[in-house]
Amino acid sequence: xxxxxxxxxxxxxxxxxxxxxxxxxxxxxxxxxxxxxxxxxxxxxxxxxxxxxxxxxxxxxxxxxxxxxxxxxxxxxxxxxxxxxxxxxxxxxxxxxxxxxxxxxxxxx
Amino acid sequence: xxxxxxxxxxxxxxxxxxxxxxxxxxxxxxxxxxxxxxxxxxxxxxxxxxxxxxxxxxxxxxxxxxxxxxxxxxxxxxxxxxxxxxxxxxxxxxxxxxxxxxxxxxxxxxxxxxxxxx
Numbered sequence: 001x002x003x004x005x006x007x008x009x010x011x012x013x014x015x016x017x018x019x020x021x022x023x024x025x026x027x028x029x030x031x032x033x034x035x036x037x038x039x040x041x042x043x044x045x046x047x048x049x050x051x052x053x054x055x056x057x058x059x060x061x062x063x064x065x066x067x068x069x070x071x072x073x074x075x076x077x078x079x080x081x082x083x084x085x086x087x088x089x090x091x092x093x094x095x096x097x098x099x100x101x102x103x104x105x106x107x108x109x
Numbered sequence: 110x111x112x113x114x115x116x117x118x119x120x121x122x123x124x125x126x127x128x129x130x131x132x133x134x135x136x137x138x139x140x141x142x143x144x145x146x147x148x149x150x151x152x153x154x155x156x157x158x159x160x161x162x163x164x165x166x167x168x169x170x171x172x173x174x175x176x177x178x179x180x181x182x183x184x185x186x187x188x189x190x191x192x193x194x195x196x197x198x199x200x201x202x203x204x205x206x207x208x209x210x211x212x213x214x215x216x217x218x219x220x221x222x223x224x225x226x227x
Contacts, residue, residue, distance in 0.1 A: 093212045
């Protein structure tokens with residue numbers, strides 16, 4: 001069974017920079033896994049932020065960026081805002097199936 | 110405006126069945142692949158199933174394979190999830206989502222709660 005691993009929680013100061021990562025139990029994450037990132041706030045549906053590693057949706061703020069880093073998918077937030085406090089989920093595609101990570105709870109403090 | 114509204118959730122006993130619906134509007138439903146994703150209380154997201162525009166390609170997570178069936182009716186702009194032999198671990202909020210490209214989902218419904226308990 002494929003497992004996708006994210007940091008359970010991270011804390012960042014307002015205005016700071018933080019990087020969330022997403023690892024695959026099958027090995028290094030490549031662009032072929034089409035990494036996606038979602039933001040979710042309590043009681044809300046997930047909001048897509050990034051698709052195919054680094055592509056942004058029209059509504060994705062410029063401070064969010066996606067990349068591959070050290071064999072993992074990564075989501076970097078630069079100039080963090082208080083409203084960025086949320087759960088962040090990564091998603092990797094494995095052919096016909098797809099697996100979400102466990103999510104990272106980002107606290108802005 | 111793109112909208113997707115899930116319905117059909119509720120409380121059922123283990124072993125029972127339930128059919129979820131996702132009513133789509135504001136876009137040409139027949140042109141988009143769709144999927145179901147669920148989230149157990151206090152847990153992360155779990156992909157459940159995906160279906161192509163003409164229902165020719167369908168995939169399921171191992172956890173639901175053989176019990177759940179995804180389908181769509183393009184004439185009714187609707188996506189469905191037939192859930193049989195429900196278990197306590199199927200308790201979750203179920204979201205429908207639209208694919209707008211390869212491995213790219215954009216719009217998601219608000220979700221519907223399914224509770225499986227005796």
